[in-house]
Amino acid sequence: MGACLSSQSTKQSHQTRECSKGSSAATVKIIQADGKLREYKEPLQARLITSQNPSFFLCSSESLSIDSCPPQVAEEEVLQAGQIYFLLPLACAHKPLKLHDLCDLAIRASSVIGNDGGEILSADSKFILS
Secondary structure (H helix, E strand, C coil): CCCCCCCCCCCCCCCCEECCCCCHHHCEEEECCCCCEEEECCCEEHHHHHCCCCCEEEEEHHHCCCCCCCCCCCCCCEECCCCEEEEEEHHHCCCCCCHHHHHHHHHHHHHHHCCCCCEEECCCCCCCCC
């Protein structure tokens, strides 16, 4: 986890709602490189996120380990509700993670998830990192 933080979408309107403490357990959680949390209320393919963020990749929080490069989620993989994913810059894809990187990502995740600071979106919602 780290200092290295880094859709085929139709023209449908954003459907955002405020998070409530009980509602986020069954959502796909994506922590963006800017530290913001996005939650999707239904399953979606990774390509929906990565196509809108071409210089980033998704990785599952469960697949991160010390001295290993963060494994990229395959474009066709369906992101799972209840899981936390990180959107990281492609520059981090071939850099083994160090302990301090994992700690940084864990802190980032715990601060936004425990904070109810995200938005719950439908899979057709569009967002682009700046």
